[in-house]
Amino acid sequence: MTADFLILSLLTLVGAVAAVSLRNLVHCALALAAALAGLAGLYLHLQAQFVGFAQLLVYVGAVAILIVFAILLTRGSDSEPDGPPATRGWVPGAGLAAAAAGLVVAAILSSRALAPSLQSSPEAPVRAIGEQLMTRYVLALELIGILLTAALIGAVIIAMTLPSRRSAEHKPQSRTSIPDL
Amino acid sequence: MTPLHATLLVSALLFGVGLAGALARRNAIGVLIGIELMFNAANLNFIAFWRYGPHPEALTGILFVLFSIAIAAAEAAVGLALIIALYRHCRTVHLDKVNSLKG
Numbered sequence: 001m002t003a004d005f006l007i008l009s010l011l012t013l014v015g016a017v018a019a020v021s022l023r024n025l026v027h028c029a030l031a032l033a034a035a036l037a038g039l040a041g042l043y044l045h046l047q048a049q050f051v052g053f054a055q056l057l058v059y060v061g062a063v064a065i066l067i068v069f070a071i072l073l074t075r076g077s078d079s080e081p082d083g084p085p086a087t088r089g090w091v092p093g094a095g096l097a098a099a100a101a102g103l104v105v106a107a108i109l110s111s112r113a114l115a116p117s118l119q120s121s122p123e124a125p126v127r128a129i130g131e132q133l134m135t136r137y138v139l140a141l142e143l144i145g146i147l148l149t150a151a152l153i154g155a156v157i158i159a160m161t162l163p164s165r166r167s168a169e170h171k172p173q174s175r176t177s178i179p180d181l
Numbered sequence: 182m183t184p185l186h187a188t189l190l191v192s193a194l195l196f197g198v199g200l201a202g203a204l205a206r207r208n209a210i211g212v213l214i215g216i217e218l219m220f221n222a223a224n225l226n227f228i229a230f231w232r233y234g235p236h237p238e239a240l241t242g243i244l245f246v247l248f249s250i251a252i253a254a255a256e257a258a259v260g261l262a263l264i265i266a267l268y269r270h271c272r273t274v275h276l277d278k279v280n281s282l283k284g
Binding site for chain 2: 005009012013016017019020021025028029032035036039042043046047048050051054055058059062063066067069070071073074089090092093094096097098100101102104105108109114122124128129132133137140144147148151152154155156158159161
């Protein structure tokens with residue numbers, strides 16, 4: 001356990017706590033981006049360079065921005081207070097999460113299977129990752145492509161207002177505006 | 182404490198924080214943020230076991246994390262589209278106020 005590991009894990013955990021506990025949602029999204037950047041640093045520390053940079057690109061670059069967009073698009077509703085620590089759901093939620101985390105931590109600390117292995121420093125060169133993706137995991141890669149296409153089309157369709165549905169929404173409104181006889 | 186233990190502890194604490202957020206937040210976007218944190222805790226576990234495991238040359242952990250990141254990105258896109266559709270329908274993303282199944 002070295003100093004850079006301590007700093008990176010502290011950044012990650014503090015960012016995560018801020019992301020779930022801050023009141024303002026935009027601050028939450030920024031804290032989430034900080035936590036994800038700290039995780040990318042942890043991946044680099046663990047010598048998984050490709051995964052670390054993929055994490056930076058996908059999470060810090062795309063998912064955090066997507067969350068900020070969603071916050072700004074749904075802005076009208078965040079004037080109401082969102083979960084100050086005294087609301088009903090906070091105590092059982094945090095208690096349950098603390099119980100689950102405590103169980104896992106106790107299991108980790110008491111485990112004997114996690115014996116210190118030989119401290120080799122493995123390498124994951126991009127060439128080897130690409131070869132594996134193109135040979136052994138090619139079916140999974142194709143499935144991920146299909147999944148991403150389906151998710152893209154599905155997200156567009158879900159978030160889109162269909163013109164027919166909009167006209168169907170307008171009709172009953174105009175009808176209700178007319179006093180029925 | 183070995184480095185594997187330390188990494189797994191960080192991952193467990195991150196999972197707990199994400200679970201607390203997903204259970205306790207009342208805003209749909211806050212719940213989604215908690216879910217993303219739990220996803221990332223699982224990814225950190227994969228990387229830790231790849232790094233300190235007996236067969237790091239197989240690259241299984243790396244590839245699993247890459248696929249998991251792709252799936253998490255798709256999940257975030259669909260989830261945020263659902264939240265936007267919900268907001269358009271109910272004019273709120275406050276989960277306690279979304280309490281009707283029909284119309």
